[in-house]
Amino acid sequence: MTETIIPCPDLDEALEFFTRRLGFRLDMIFPADAPRAAVVSGNGVAIRLEGPRRADENARAEPPRVPIISRVDDAKWISGRAGMQYRDLIPGRLAGRLIGSHIKVPGGEVADYVHYHKVAFQMIYCWHGRVRVVYEDQGEPFWLHPGDCVLQPPEIRHRVLEAAAGTQVIELTAPADHETWVDHDLRLPTGRVLPERLFGAQTFVHRKAAESTIVPEEFGGFESHHFGMTTATGGLAHVSEARAATDNAAYASDGLNEKSIFLFLFTGRVEITAGAAHRMRFTPGDSILIPPHYRYSLTASANSEILRVDI
Secondary structure (H helix, E strand, C coil): CCEEEEECCCHHHHHHHHHHHCCCEEEEEECCECCCEEEEEECCEEEEEECCCCCCCCCCCCCCCCCEEECHHHCCEEEEHHHCEEEECCCCHHHHCCEEEEEEECCEECCCCCEEECCCEEEEEEEECCEEEEECCECCCEEECCCCEEECCCCCCEEEEEECCCEEEEEEEECCCCCEEECCCCCCCCCCECCCCCECCECCEEECHHHCEEEECCCCCEEEEECCHHHHCCCCCEEEEEEECCCCEEEECCCCCCCCEEEEEEECCEEEEECCCEEEEECCCCEEEECCCCCEEEEECCCCEEEEEEC
């Protein structure tokens, strides 16, 4: 169907009018956090609703070449898809290349639907609580517990079913602005288990905290728990969790990293020195994105746990 474009000052009100009052169905929403566009259809027509554009949209053509920091104490939560609350972990979003989100999932049944994302990379890590999800051709629904993580390959159909009170997850997605499409016809679960199935040249990964591979000393004075996503993404991303076994565990980068490095602190205390003079202390909930070829070092208190994503 040819889309008719309707500008609207309040996207939420427009969606409420078309879906609740006129009986149109939601087909697409963009982006998942703070949506500003949506496609609805009904009665043989499709309508694209376009809300106001962000003031900072397309403000920078090139990503910054200095570390990007997000402090949990400065968090600004915004409403997103399916009643979830989003906190931006990568201000500026690398000029549209990458988004990091700290997400609060409402407890109980989640007002979600079978959908998929047009992305190149997407992972979700369960930090607090637990959330029940189901994925296309990956068997019955299952719970993500703290420390569990999934790689959602491009356009895999999935749905968030329910969550415990206080559930929080960390999500990284590339590109930052991507479309979320509703699949009105597919029913999940599909009744099949196809772990080797390719979705956009990637495979689905469900990493359970209790089953991760430990690689001592890979991350300086830490033990590193691999998530198995390097092979699954064809080398696009490497995901691991570093744990400090002793107090003042230290690591120093040689600056040869060709990928951006995202670090999110789960527990403990970390001090990061980046560049010549930037010394920063991090507490749980803080994060930093370090650009390629950037020298940095860090020290951590005993039992500190850090999520690391090289992408």
